[in-house]
Amino acid sequence: MGKLFFTDYGDVAKIERCDMDGQSRSRIVDSKIEQPYAITLDLVTKLVYWADVYLDYIEVVDYEGRNRHTVIHGRDVRHLYSLTMFENFIYAINLDNFTAKYKVSMTKINRFNGTDVQTLAKLENGGVVHVYHKLRQPLVRSHACELDVVGKPGGCSDICLLSSSHKAKTCRCRTGYSLGNDRKSCKRPKNELFLFYGKGRPGIIRAMDLNTKAADEYMIQVENLVNPRALDFHAETNYIYFADTTSFLIGRQKIDGTGRETILKDGVDNVEGIAVDWIGNNLYWTDDSYKKSISVARLEKASQTRKTLVEGQMSHPRAIVLDPLHGWMYWTDWEEEEIDNMTGRIERAWMDGSNRQLFVTTMMLWPNGLTLDLTTGILYWCDAYYDHIEKIFLNGTGRMIVYGGKEVNHPFGLSYYGTFIFWTEYTNGSIFQLDLMTRNVTLLRKERPPLFGLRIYDVQQQLRGENSTRGNNGGCNGLCLIIPGGRVCACADGQYLDEDNVTCKLTSGSPNHQQCHFGEFACRNGRCIQERWKCDGDNDC
Numbered sequence: 001m002g003k004l005f006f007t008d009y010g011d012v013a014k015i016e017r018c019d020m021d022g023q024s025r026s027r028i029v030d031s032k033i034e035q036p037y038a039i040t041l042d043l044v045t046k047l048v049y050w051a052d053v054y055l056d057y058i059e060v061v062d063y064e065g066r067n068r069h070t071v072i073h074g075r076d077v078r079h080l081y082s083l084t085m086f087e088n089f090i091y092a093i094n095l096d097n098f099t100a101k102y103k104v105s106m107t108k109i110n111r112f113n114g115t116d117v118q119t120l121a122k123l124e125n126g127g128v129v130h131v132y133h134k135l136r137q138p139l140v141r142s143h144a145c146e147l148d149v150v151g152k153p154g155g156c157s158d159i160c161l162l163s164s165s166h167k168a169k170t171c172r173c174r175t176g177y178s179l180g181n182d183r184k185s186c187k188r189p190k191n192e193l194f195l196f197y198g199k200g201r202p203g204i205i206r207a208m209d210l211n212t213k214a215a216d217e218y219m220i221q222v223e224n225l226v227n228p229r230a231l232d233f234h235a236e237t238n239y240i241y242f243a244d245t246t247s248f249l250i251g252r253q254k255i256d257g258t259g260r261e262t263i264l265k266d267g268v269d270n271v272e273g274i275a276v277d278w279i280g281n282n283l284y285w286t287d288d289s290y291k292k293s294i295s296v297a298r299l300e301k302a303s304q305t306r307k308t309l310v311e312g313q314m315s316h317p318r319a320i321v322l323d324p325l326h327g328w329m330y331w332t333d334w335e336e337e338e339i340d341n342m343t344g345r346i347e348r349a350w351m352d353g354s355n356r357q358l359f360v361t362t363m364m365l366w367p368n369g370l371t372l373d374l375t376t377g378i379l380y381w382c383d384a385y386y387d388h389i390e391k392i393f394l395n396g397t398g399r400m401i402v403y404g405g406k407e408v409n410h411p412f413g414l415s416y417y418g419t420f421i422f423w424t425e426y427t428n429g430s431i432f433q434l435d436l437m438t439r440n441v442t443l444l445r446k447e448r449p450p451l452f453g454l455r456i457y458d459v460q461q462q463l464r465g466e467n468s469t470r471g472n473n474g475g476c477n478g479l480c481l482i483i484p485g486g487r488v489c490a491c492a493d494g495q496y497l498d499e500d501n502v503t504c505k506l507t508s509g510s511p512n513h514q515q516c517h518f519g520e521f522a523c524r525n526g527r528c529i530q531e532r533w534k535c536d537g538d539n540d541c
Contacts, residue, residue, distance in 0.1 A: 002165040003063065005048055007036035010448075015039070015050060017063070021161040021170035028065030038083040040090070043138065049090060049111070051080035058083070058090065058109065072114035076107070086131040088112060091120075093129050144169035158186045175220050176256055192235070192255070194218035197413060197424055197431065197454035198228035198242065199447055205231060205242055207255075207457070208431075208445060210417075218457070220257030229452040230285070230319075232276040234299060235462040241283060243271035250274065250285065250302070255457070263302040266529045273320040273331065273370075273453075277351065278462040280324060280474070280482050284309075284351075286317035286331055294320065294331060294353070297492075298479060305479055305492045309353030315344075319370035319381075319414075319453075323394070325465045327351050327484040330359065330379060332367035346370070346381060352481040352488050360392060360399070369414025369423060369453070374464070382411035382423055389414070389421060389434070407432050407441050413453035424451035478504040 005017045005028075013033045018025040029036075034054035041048055046063045049071065057073040058080070071090070082093040090109045102122035106129065110116035130136075144167050145153045145160035154160035156171035163170045173179050173186035180187055196207040196219060203225030207218050219240065222228070226246035233240050239252045239259065250264040250271060269289030276283055281299045292314040297306035320331040329351050334344040344367045346360040365385035372379055377394040380402065388404030389411065402421065412426040421434040422444070429449035433442045474480035476489035478497075491497050491504035498505055521534045 001046070001063070002162045002168065005039060005041060007039050007050060009035045009037070015048065015061075019163045021163040021172070023163065023170070028063070029061060029068070037081055038092070040083040040085045042085055043136075049083060049085060051077060051083055051092065053079060053081065058092075060111075070114075071111055072109055072117070076117045077109075080107075082128045084129050084131050085111070086133060086136065091129050091131065093126055140166050143167065155184050157184060176218055189218075192218060192457055192459050194457050195415070195422060195431070195444075195454060196231070196233075196240065196457055198225075198231050198452035199429070200227050200450045200452070201448060203228055203244065203246075205240060210456075219255035220253075222253045222260070227452070229272055230274040231453050232274050232283075232455055233457050234276045234278055234281075235457070235459045236278065237299075239299075240457075241274055241276055243268075243274050243285060245270060245272065250283070264297065264306065265533065266303065267306075272316075272318040275320045275322045275329070277322050277324045277482065279465045280351075280480055280487070282479065282481065284320055284322060284329060286320050288316050288318065292317060294329075296351075296353075296479065296481065296490075298473075307479060307490055307492050310349060310356060314347075318368060321370045321372050321379075322351065323372060323374060324351065324482050325374060327482045327486075328394075330370060330372070332370050332381060334366045334368070338365055344383070344385075346379070350483045352483050352490060354483070359396070368412050368426075371414045371416040371421075373416050374461075380414060380416055380421060382408070382414045384410045384412065384426070387411070389423065402436070403434050403439065403441070405441060407443075412451060413455075415454050415456045417456040417458060422454060422456065424454050426450050426452070475502055477502055 002020050003017050004020050008014050013036060014027050015029040015036055016025060016027050033052060035052055036050045037053045038051040047060050049058060049060045051058050056078050058071040058077055059068060060071055061068040079095040080092045081095055084091050088110060090111050092107045094105045094107045096105055102124055104123040104126040105119050106121040108118045108120050145162060147153055148155045154169045158174050159172040161170045161172055171179060171184050177186040177188050194207045194209055196205060198205045205222035205228050222240060222242060225244045227244060228242045229245045230243040238254045240255060241252045243250045248268050249262045250268055251262045253260040269287055271285050272288050273286040282296050283299055284296050287293045291311055293308050294310040295306055295308050314333045316334045318332045318334055322329050327350055328348055330346060330348045332346050344364040345358060346367060348359045349356040364383055366383055367381050368384050369382045378391050379394060380391045382389045387408045389402045391402050392399040410426045411423045413424040415422045419436045421436060424431055427449055429447040429451050430443060431445040433444050474487050478492055479490040481488050481490050489497060489502050494507055495504045496507050521529050521531045
């Protein structure tokens, strides 16, 4: 048959089917159904059985959604979380007693006689049940994904999927590659261009093609996170950088899924925004902890080179963007309530932290996302209190509302590309695209909320710009920071710049072995890190 069946109990509970390559998707059950949690098939008679944990039943339909009837209903099937079938019986995992030692039972149900129910075993835990028998996986004489003469499944260079039957196939490519014109071979795009974003519950970072009709993702998603609120990328090394606010860390992973590591843990308290300086190879971030600060570190050896650039006189620093072509950084600072004329604002400073200036200070409360159009010199931001997107020229003129339609409810992440603005909705899990020329808004994707920051991974954007930081770290021993018209050398916290304005030396009185607190480990360079981080595979010093 070449069919795939699945349950969905989101906004509209339903059972759906599609071809095994994901095409020809259709609903077969969408009424009198609430929480279809488990599903199994009778491959011989082409029947679909499912259990609803809210309505307490097992029901059955044929592959077309017809001939629906109830197999069993009531107390015996109140908490079924897994089903399988063999011959005349359905086997189920029943989470039926949450207080007893044996919380899980294995139940056997006669599918032709709902009164014939047996408990086969009681278990302390369990979640999935299968029947292991060759009749559960019947063989066919031939199929479309058989190996060809050179060992490729169905002639596909990467992945062969059966489609509408076992005699039809579709070739697909692994993440980061696209299908060639022959519909069999896979190739890597020369200029990677895709959208990536962070989400919670579960905490992951995933990507999507800017062409919404394309199903391929361009990067291996970053998993095992909690709240990846801030992210950016470095095209030269193919790294995605992210801040997990709940886990108190900044990490990175390459778009092919390799190179996963935590680069900063010590003193990373509440990072709401990060930005990569692709020219100077530095990472900037905001920290909404008690210090209310903006810091910088080198992309490599981040923990040894971190420096606080701006501190204090902020309420809740959040998003940050960089203009390394001209040596400026911009960040948002939001207020919880409009009291005593306190409002949100956008500030800016040189990328070494000097020349700090207020940039936008009126009619603003919760400025979240921030993005730059470097070509025309325009700064865009979204405000989650006023529910709109605004822009202003970098010379401080031309402020205006770009869009404030019904789709803007609680915007969080914001990114500019070409003639489009993309944004995430924190509370309803939507990603929208705004055409700046026509003002048309397109829903690109709907996720389970919350959604956080997003970026456009555009290799061409980071090919722009050359300055004195390129090569040998600009001659600096520590940090090389871009400023308008040039660069300055700087040193990590606890160090100072020597008279040659290049070399970093340890400041007298910096943390040493005696000054580290109980439960901390003293590094050779004088830093104090948590004792539990010692020998964990990460260079935290």
